[in-house]
Amino acid sequence: MGGFFGVASATADGSSDLLYGTDYHSHLGTMRGGMAVWQDGRITRIIHDITNAPFRTKFEPEQPRLRGPVGIGVISDTDDQPLSIRSRLGHYALVTVGAARNAAELQRDAFQRGVHFAESRAEEVTLTELVAMMINQGTDLVDGIRLVHERLEGSCSLLLLTDGTIVAARDRWGRTPVILGRREDAWAVTMETCAFPNLDFEVVRELGPGEVVRVTPQGVETLVPPSETLRICAFLWVYYGYPASTYEGRNVEDMRNRSGAILARRETIEVDEVAGIPDSGVGHGLGYAAEAGIPYRRPFVKYTPTWPRSFMPQDPNERSRVARMKLIPIADLIRNQRILFCEDSIVRGTQLRDTVRRLFRAGAREVHMRPACPPLLFGCPFLNFSRSRSELDLIARRVIAHMTGQAAGDPPSEAMEPDSAFFEEMCRRIAAELELTSVRYQRIEDMATAIGLPLGRLCTYCWNRCG
Ligand code: SF4
Incomplete structure (x- = not known):
């Protein structure tokens, strides 16, 4: 599985919210943790193996390096994330949660187009790499996410950090939740609402299936409206969701x-x-x-x-x-x-x-x-x-x-x-x-x-x- 959290703060530093907000997704994965922050036109990211130590223990000493108003974090059971991508669409960091049933086909297609994958340490091309490859084929980031929703068989919700903003996209069928929260001085986006109360965020609303939004310290703008068809995973409630989440x-x-x-x-x-x-x-x-x-x-x-x-x-x-x-x-x-x-x-x-x-x-x-x-x-x-x-x-x-x-x-x-x-x-x-x-x-x-x-x-x- 995996889970993600993002924060866009009107103050100079949202790193504490990012650290604890991401940490509240630790029950969703045990392999890798990562965070990326944007500050003054630069993206800084850190990834750690969390197989033998909790996310917070690994990242607390790193917090001074992750200062910045806008950031995204992830707990992953599969791959090293966030990826840092430089493409003709700009420099962005990307985290994903999901799986691609047609990964081999997407990879073959990419090779035929002359695309190569060199970013992650994984033995196979990862979901996040495939998603980045499809995004880069779009006319802009939103068109790229549309391509992901169209071509990927499986499921993918994602957060993308670029230019002082977060672009959040919920899976096409809404299999995993993506939820917006607000505090006086910041907006946040999370998979688990249990990340909100202790950071003083209140739930504003959930993204609908396939919805794409831009989150900035000033507010949220819908870039792609939601579709009607929802197929949210029932196992969220039965097993893997945290009791305090909704x-x-x-x-x-x-x-x-x-x-x-x-x-x-x-x-x-x-x-x-x-x-x-x-x-x-x-x-x-x-x-x-x-x-x-x-x-x-x-x-x-x-x-x-x-x-x-x-x-x-x-x-x-x-x-x-x-x-x-x-x-x-x-x-x-x-x-x-x-x-x-x-x-x-x-x-x-x-x-x-x-x-x-x-x-x-x-x-x-x-x-x-x-x-x-x-x-x-x-x-x-x-x-x-x-x-x-x-x-x-x-x-x-x-x-x-x-x-x-x-x-x-x-x-x-x-x-x-x-x-x-x-x-x-x-x-x-x-x-x-x-x-x-x-x-x-x-x-x-x-x-x-x-x-x-x-x-x-x-x-x-x-x-x-x-x-
Ligand atoms: S209900 Fe089962 S098949 Fe459907 S998304 Fe959840 S875990 Fe996957």
Whole structure:
């Protein structure tokens, strides 16, 4: 994934806002962080590897070098950003969030036009490089962004810093949010509104799908009006958005509480306590417990002093070790208990099975799992989203392959119909594989109800290929 933040300040220095505003996107990526500021006709940028240290720790000592009234910052899970581009359209810095399904085709096309890529340290041409290449083909920056929206298959929201202004563009289908904020002496643009309250910004409005605006210290000017068709990613609310953030007027924590309450209303079993798998399962669990009138407890606590961020190594063994070390079980809250856990989603299930075994070893009588969304069946083609990167890894797809005897091809439609016998059997097998007492998934229409948007305005591709 990734996230970005920009500030245009009427004072001489917006670097403190930029530092903390960008830092509030740290839950969206763990690989690279970067910032660029404009001052007196010059752009200064700094990029750091944040794999082993939080963004703020790396950048705080650099703040004196980043003084300037206007700047952009990014947390990225993929590439070195911001790029600094000198082209016939001027000197600009660029950050992007998204993914290009047709990256190979765009790259081939660029080579045929004699374009070369030499900017980043990545082994492959990155999304940001491809986007810069397309922007440079426009008659001006706005025409270039129009080309990005037209040609890129996938998703791309971006911030571009040039000549004392920020150009902000939301993805064509609005899959990721881009939100404007105002303070007396500055304007800001963010993906996560949780960046605003502590910096004293107030939300002014969200960009619509495909909208492009120019942000200056004096105000905001629309350069390309929004389109009507919205397909915002439903996973923002279910999993990766920060609880204090709000998109399309719907707060994340509030959605999670509603989602848990809806799950509770459909429940048929009795348990002694409800819990949420930290962190994103907590909001769902609290909503469930409140609705069911069952105590919410914490049979696992996260060791926050040294595991504060969602650090996720690429190596599966290392990932399992990190997941295990982060959570400490409390045997006194587990022994002899029938426990119902709320979780954002079940991906591969490997770490979850380890958690379930530990619960039974600590004396749990029953362990039930209630994911806040339907079974994941498809990889995300729009964002670089780790929850559903490889379809073959998804536990539901593995179970379906066993049930149908077909490892390849699309899953049958019954796998998306919660009232079908096929779906029931699939859940039974998933529970057996994870050694759970039971698993019951949130229905897709209940997920949309919890979000508060019609299904037709959400991207739900991960679950039913509608997006
Ligand atoms: S495919 Fe899934 S993760 Fe990707 S945008 Fe759609 S809902 Fe979000």
